[in-house]
Amino acid sequence: MTAKILDGKALSRQLRAELAAQVAALRAGGIVPGLGVLLVGDNPASRAYVTAKEKACGELGMHSSEVRLPASASRGEILRVVSEFNRDPRVHGILVQLPLPDGSMEQEVLETVDPAKDVDGFHPVNVGRAVLGLPAFLPCTPHGILQMLRRAGIPVAGAHAVVIGRSHIVGRPLANLLSQKGEAGNATVTLCHTATRDLAQHTRHADIVIAAAGRPNTVRADMIREGAVVVDVGMNRVADSSAPRGYRLVGDVAFDEVREKASWITPVPGGVGPMTITMLLFNTVAAARGGPAGSL
Ligand code: NAD
Numbered sequence: 001m002t003a004k005i006l007d008g009k010a011l012s013r014q015l016r017a018e019l020a021a022q023v024a025a026l027r028a029g030g031i032v033p034g035l036g037v038l039l040v041g042d043n044p045a046s047r048a049y050v051t052a053k054e055k056a057c058g059e060l061g062m063h064s065s066e067v068r069l070p071a072s073a074s075r076g077e078i079l080r081v082v083s084e085f086n087r088d089p090r091v092h093g094i095l096v097q098l099p100l101p102d103g104s105m106e107q108e109v110l111e112t113v114d115p116a117k118d119v120d121g122f123h124p125v126n127v128g129r130a131v132l133g134l135p136a137f138l139p140c141t142p143h144g145i146l147q148m149l150r151r152a153g154i155p156v157a158g159a160h161a162v163v164i165g166r167s168h169i170v171g172r173p174l175a176n177l178l179s180q181k182g183e184a185g186n187a188t189v190t191l192c193h194t195a196t197r198d199l200a201q202h203t204r205h206a207d208i209v210i211a212a213a214g215r216p217n218t219v220r221a222d223m224i225r226e227g228a229v230v231v232d233v234g235m236n237r238v239a240d241s242s243a244p245r246g247y248r249l250v251g252d253v254a255f256d257e258v259r260e261k262a263s264w265i266t267p268v269p270g271g272v273g274p275m276t277i278t279m280l281l282f283n284t285v286a287a288a289r290g291g292p293a294g295s296l
Pocket of ligand 1: 141164165166167168169170171192193194195196199212213214215218233234235236272273274276277
């Protein structure tokens, strides 16, 4: 079996066209959905993500305002920018690009974001509401993955889903959402991590494998069963002297061998990544319309 491609780029185009219509309607009523972006330091990957997100906002007719602070910025300076975004009526959603140079500040900064503008879905209020199945801004990567599965008509209810990785931004919320009762969930979920004894023993029984480990080749062909759906969240830079930048992006899945066994697979790049940005736009438009659009 050769897997069909879960094309995040194509699906993003479709979703962004739907969002553009909502933005146009809001603008006609005098509201321009706005994203406030805070970038601290000059991590090249963070810069690239921020640029991509701002470009996507512009393409949809949304407004974005960026504040850049040096890596040496104090806690007070960072919190002040977030508070200004909280008060600014032109800013409906706030994006604090992570990681911050000083990781120890991250939680306090995220908790300073007004939950009503927390379009990344990282504030404990939104995390808690999402866990309870209440309307909440859902974190963009897990939300994007659920959208991909749903729009491709891949059955999740009753499926055994194995999630590899337990981070607060991907693995853990994804496992939670997949297991919730409701249209987009109802899966039986196994959450694997670095202390999992035999990863392959779990993945081999999965209908859906979602890899968010941040390590190339975490999922090999002999670890999945014939016909499984494989979603690759990983974005790893590996040195490649033939590539223009000296590196190329690979996921966590050994794509060439796994695609011969899976029924569906996401490519890297062009899979989960574009969906993550699209769901940030989705949440920002929802914030401009008055609040989270509810779970899927
Ligand atoms: P993280 O480093 O915070 O978490 C990785 C998790 O994987 C940890 O919980 C760890 O326990 C687990 N893990 C690592 N190696 C493992 C192994 N061999 N077996 C089982 N579990 C293992 O990373 P993260 O922020 O969740 O991101 C994961 C990957 O996804 C990274 O490559 C990141 O760049 C990528 N990412 C992509 C997007 C996107 O939009 N495509 C968004 C967020 C993260």
